[in-house]
Amino acid sequence: MKRTKRDKKGEEKVRFLQITAQVSPEEKERVEREAKALGVSVSEYVRTKVLTGKSPRLRTERLARICPAIGEIERELRRIGVNINQIAKQANRRRVVDYQVLESLQRVEAELTSLLSLVVQLVREYSGADTSSEQ
Numbered sequence: 001m002k003r004t005k006r007d008k009k010g011e012e013k014v015r016f017l018q019i020t021a022q023v024s025p026e027e028k029e030r031v032e033r034e035a036k037a038l039g040v041s042v043s044e045y046v047r048t049k050v051l052t053g054k055s056p057r058l059r060t061e062r063l064a065r066i067c068p069a070i071g072e073i074e075r076e077l078r079r080i081g082v083n084i085n086q087i088a089k090q091a092n093r094r095r096v097v098d099y100q101v102l103e104s105l106q107r108v109e110a111e112l113t114s115l116l117s118l119v120v121q122l123v124r125e126y127s128g129a130d131t132s133s134e135q
Contacts, residue, residue, distance in 0.1 A: 037117040070119065077116050084109050 023031070035045035040056050048056040084105050091102065 037120055039120070073119055074116065077112050081109055081112055084112075 031045060032042055034055070035042045038045065038056055040048075044056055048054065088102060088105050091098070
């Protein structure tokens with residue numbers, strides 16, 4: 001089945017080829033959970049993660065309409081994450097890495113990601129919204 005979408009430049013992309021991978025039940029559950037938390041399909045999650053090495057951006061358009069504060073929360077959490085990354089890069093550039101500090105920064109970043117997923121989950125529960133179908 002061919003799927004047609006427009007990319008960021010407005011150009012049409014047709015996707016009809018499939019790649020199959022074998023995963024454990026736990027890995028499948030993790031991928032599905034992470035894709036759902038970001039409000040994207042499993043295909044989009046895997047494609048973005050494999051091709052860019054990064055997770056797709058959280059889709060908050062519908063959530064922001066339901067709860068206007070969610071957009072501001074997302075922006076603030078992203079700013080904090082950017083600041084943490086800048087601190088880590090600066091420490092690595094100077095080659096003076098206190099591994100306890102680096103580990104702490106990584107834990108904080110993981111907690112922020114977890115917090116963002118929790119906020120999305122709470123908004124979904126509050127609103128009854130199913131944003132995973134919005135592509």
